[in-house]
Amino acid sequence: MGDLTAAMNAAAxxxxxQSARLRLSTENIANADTPGYRRKTVSFEETMGMFxxxxxxxxxxxxxxxxxxxxxxxxxxxxxGPDGYYESSNVDLVIEIADAREAGRSYEANLRMFDQxxxxxxxxxxxxxx
Numbered sequence: 001m002g003d004l005t006a007a008m009n010a011a012a013x014x015x016x017x018q019s020a021r022l023r024l025s026t027e028n029i030a031n032a033d034t035p036g037y038r039r040k041t042v043s044f045e046e047t048m049g050m051f052x053x054x055x056x057x058x059x060x061x062x063x064x065x066x067x068x069x070x071x072x073x074x075x076x077x078x079x080x081g082p083d084g085y086y087e088s089s090n091v092d093l094v095i096e097i098a099d100a101r102e103a104g105r106s107y108e109a110n111l112r113m114f115d116q117x118x119x120x121x122x123x124x125x126x127x128x129x130x
Contacts, residue, residue, distance in 0.1 A: 004121045010055035011114035017044050018107040020059045025100040028091045035079050037089035039065035039096075065090055 024040045031037040043060040067090045075084035 004117045004124070006055060007117040008114050008121075010057075011110045011117065013047070013056040013058065014110035015107055015114070017057050017059050018103045018110065022100055022103040022107065024062065025096050025103060028096045029093065029100070032089055032091040032093055032096070034089055035077075036069065036087055037091065038069070039067070039089070039091045041065060 021042055024042055028039050041063050043063070044057050045060045047056045047058045069087035069090050071085045072088050073085050074080055077086050079086040
């Protein structure tokens with residue numbers, strides 16, 4: 001039964017990590033047109049679970065992309081400098097949408113794993129009652 005609980009804990013930590021990744025992706029998409037906005041990313045770190053196993057995952061600190069901001073020439077823009085350029089964001093919508101899709105699918109996979117472990121634990125308890 002401990003293995004099933006560990007599997008549920010691992011799946012739950014995976015769902016939390018993927019939801020954080022999805023949140024950052026949606027923030028990046030929402031701010032794609034914001035001048036000076038830098039893309040946010042998060043890394044995953046292996047952690048020790050409640051039962052001393054290393055199946056759990058946690059998010060690391062949020063990091064800002066170091067990629068150059070896109071310079072756009074628009075002298076009429078309020079943030080344009082004397083040369084007529086301003087710095088736009090470094091968010092690539094195609095990458096963000098793909099990242100959001102991957103995070104969503106990973107979340108669903110963890111949810112299925114959690115549900116399967118829960119059903120197996122329920123079946124074991126039902127067998128023990130008989």
